[in-house]
Amino acid sequence: MINGKRILCVIPARGGSKGVSRKNLRDLNSRPLLGWPIRAAKDSKYIDEIICSTEDSEIAELARDLGVRTPFQRPSELASDEAATADVLLHAIDSLERTNQIFDYLLLLEPTSPLTEASDIDQAIEVLDAESANFDSLVTVCESISGHPNFTFEFVNSSKLLKSINQKDWKLYRRQEINPLFFVEGTLYLSKISTFKTHKLFIQPKTFGMEIPRWKSFEIDDELDFLLIAAIMSDAPDRFPKEN
Template sequence: MALLGNAVNLAIIPARGGSKRIPHKNIKPFCGKPIIAYAIENAINSGVFDEIIVSTDSQEVAAIATHYGAKVPFLRPQHLSDDHTPTLPVIAHALETQQVYDEDNVCCLYPTTPLLPPHCLTQAYMTLCENTNVRYVFGALQYAHSPWRSFGLDSIESSGSVDSKAHLSNECSVESFAPTLLHPEFELTRSQDLAPLYHDAGQFYFAKALCFKRQLPIFTPHSRALILNPLHAHDIDTPQDWQLAELKYQILHT
């Protein structure tokens, strides 16, 4: 595709080496190749980017990233590579190491996005370029089950609270609990009559470099959400998430 204007278009993929819940998650084989390879290839195939950079603290991640076509011009410092480091400081650091102008277009693309089609990145880029008052464009998903009908579980047994991680095992959790509706005003409302709610899909954030440099908040009225097909995004935090994402990928590619 033809790039708009004279701005440079840069993709930055934050991919640190450590991961506790899924060891080596960002380079773990996913349906035949390292999962980060899909993000790199999708960025290339979108036709948007002049350069694709991976921000990592790992030589192993760097080697795999360069093999699939990305550049790794620096290694990320350790203070930006722990479990608690937010995304915006990582992208701001990457921009500081490169000659990136405020008006350049930057996409933070997560490495665990194997389901995301390249055209979503293209559409997000076009949305950003065509709306000068927009700070960020990001992928969003509609909640499959409306949070308006959500409830908390308060244990009424002396044995303790409800096991919030029971769903991660192969066993069902049997607890004695009392549900407390968070929005009791909607208890009798039909689910189809409830207003839809959305959440960040955790796939990408597209913005002018200045927004990332200043670490401006993403979820504001100055941003735009690109609503994704549920098959095109899946948050991968646990082994069960990984299995479900692979099933989605197989559905999309068979």
Template structure:
């Protein structure tokens, strides 16, 4: 049994940002950031890209990743889940007699991932005995005081907290949408990224950005450029 596998998930059918996974991000295809971070991390026996797209495969190979299998049509549609993609890759490896103790799923549009973050998450998974490690970021405002719109009227989701001070409410977090580190045996049994024993890896808001549209893309470039300038000035 091998120790650890990195799977970068990059199908070809992005719609809101065409060719999103290989679009130029500050000088190179955005997927290259994920590939390079995984390669630079000392955790992985193999770094692969799961894709159904020939152009993405060529870019990935040029960046140093492997393409041992082509993703099936069943796991490449708009409704395919990340868990389904991971399961398919693990099944394909098992068919050729290869199994891994740990697996890390990495998203291709996550330039804020670094080798150190992946290594820290890996060590956290091992030392905690958890089934998975998920990077999270804190909401900037208490969600207990959030609103919804009903019948064109603004209403509180939790009106009982109308007068509760922000500092008296517990912090809430959301998935940073960058990677998931999993204990393979537990994942194959539960088929879940979030389990009854998932530990958080907290990230600062400055290093997290969903990229779903062109405005998100520009914000990610601004944040990334800001981080580079901070690092240079240290």
């Protein structure tokens, strides 16, 4: 808890995956991909309950082996490619509330962002709780550089002639000359449960953006991502230790 408020962490991990087959069970730096968000959540100072939401029996067994609860089986309609994450989380909240398990904050950790650390989680919880009069949710963001509109072009029809999408006159800007823009990168998502139920999103009218370094923004979408993130972890073995 933090200041008497209870915190629920939900880790969604379905069995199906188009980019990398069975990726939640896949080894990354000698630990299952699912094991990284579980490790971060268990090391947090504030989280009261960690659950894994899955429809897959093998993933559920792994989650339990790693020390987190799987108090329900996710319905098949919430495990499809089209299922919205918000519906998955609302199902989890409702399932717990029906057994009188009530929480104040909801934290979403996705296995596809395995570079999340307990320190990120604790910082986010402390910030949102301290700013709770002004903000209802918090998401992590990273500065957008290569994808900045001033560096982005489109083709004019099929001629291959480049046209800037954000400038009247073509100009090669230096990074120091552009206005910083940020993208929501997925390290973690945090919200008051009351406002999440209303908006069904983490991006709400009063959302705090917590900036994180670029190296934390890498996500697992394909085989190359496994190689890149494994290299990052290997370069910081004290922060991302291999499983004994």
